[in-house]
Amino acid sequence: MSYQPIRNRIYHILEPHRKGDHLSRAFDLFLIVLILLNTVAVMASTVESLHRQWHPQLYAFEIFSVVVFTLEYLARVWSATSAPQTVSYRQAPYRKSWQQRLRYMLTPMALVDLAAIVPFYLSMFIAFDLRILRLLRLTRLIKLGRYSRSVNLLYTVIRKELRVLAAAVSVLVIVMVLAATGMYYIEQRAQPEAFGSIPAALWWAINTLTTVGYGDVTPITPLGKIFSGAITILGVGIFALPAGILASRLSEQLRLRRDTFRKHVMEVIADGSLSPHELSRLNQLRETLGLDDDQANLLIDIAQEYNQQNQHASPYQYCPHCGKSLPSGQPTDLHQG
Structure with missing residues (x-):
């Protein structure tokens, strides 16, 4: 018995719906609502009074969600071989079914799907801090990106421009370290509690380069103020680099x-x-x-x-008989050479 038709149908149901596929659309809406309800449940569990009152219901909902997300993940892995040949994990050299499934399991969205369920199963065997579990459960929000073409487009741009973005971030880190080092030597004696070391000065450098400026740490020496102003102006330009790269590539x-x-x-x-x-x-x-x-x-x-x-115009720019150029719109049968 061939399971290929069933596998193909499951693949199309799990993927963001195509126009006219009502079952796929219903499944997409169900998952979106479930993900949003999970987010609400995580936030509600942090309110002590709600957690004590609704703990059984919240735990039952968590079990239900994990079961649904587990079945979804297994179905996606099983139906990965039905993806179009243009998908990266279906292209050479991934010819065999197990290779395609393994390659799919290593894709970013598959890893997000896995991260959404693994903490629950690990908590059965390993004692986890409840705050860590809540944080990991919020990774389910990332699953919503699968149903947004805009998010997928942004992910494509980031993936293609990853090297350029990494270079921009590297420049930012270098400037941040240099700024912290400079301010350390300028303000160390005047404010040893705030600029007593380069790591301590990094907090000021981050606030200044990002132009946030909380104001909790500020230079008081004239040279420090001049240096701080220069770093602030430099930070505006440096932080605009990644935004400019993304905007240009998106366009x-x-x-x-x-x-x-x-x-x-x-x-x-x-x-x-x-x-x-x-x-x-x-x-x-x-x-x-x-x-x-x-x-x-x-x-x-x-x-x-x-x-x-x-x-209504001539298909020729030149006469097919003599090779002379034709006026725009002139029919070819008027010029027989």
């Missing part, structure tokens, strides 16, 4: 997605019309690229208008 990714959709639209309307099958394919592509209906409809309208204009 580029959105443009690439629109260009990809526009290219496919131009290909399918080359014959002058859009069939229901072609519209369905374009809609699937729109959902994959994360474009909204308004953007997609605008691109389709522009492509159709462009195609209609070109139908």
Whole structure:
């Protein structure tokens, strides 16, 4: 008996729903509500009076949630082999099913799914601090990112720009250490309690470079004030680097997605019309690229208008007979060379 059809169906149910798949949509909404309720339950458990009054119900809800998340995780691992060939853990050299499943288990979202349930099982055998368990349970909030195209786009940008972002963070850390070192030597004698060591001065450096400025630690010497002002101005520029990198890359990714959709639209309307099958394919592509209906409809309208204009113009820029250039819109049968 082949389980492939069942596995394929489970994969499509677990993935963010496609238009028309009501079961997948219902499952997505169920998980989103369950994750949000888990967050509320974690916050409620920190209120001592609520924890004493509702402890049995909160614990029962936690068991129910863990069972659901465990079944979801196992189903995702089992159905990973039904993912499209374009997904990284389905590409070469991951040919065998166990290799694809293992590779999927190492993806960021799979690790988040695992982190959402492992603490509960570990607490059965190991004594955990209740505060740590509550903190780990809040990792379930990250699971919501799976159902947001915007979050997925941001994750894609961060992954592609990881080296550049790491370089920007490295520069920030270097400047932070240099700022703390400089302020240590400038203010050490004047304020030994606040700048008695470089690690102690790091607190001031973090507040200054981030332009937060709590005001609990401030320089009092003239040289220290001048140095602090310079570091504050420098911090504005340095902290703008990661934001600028992300904003630029996000804009580029959105443009690439629109260009990809526009290219496919131009290909399918080359014959002058859009069939229901072609519209369905374009809609699937729109959902994959994360474009909204308004953007997609605008691109389709522009492509159709462009195609209609070109139908009345000459397909040639040069005469196919003699090679001479043709005026725009001049029919080729008027020039036979």
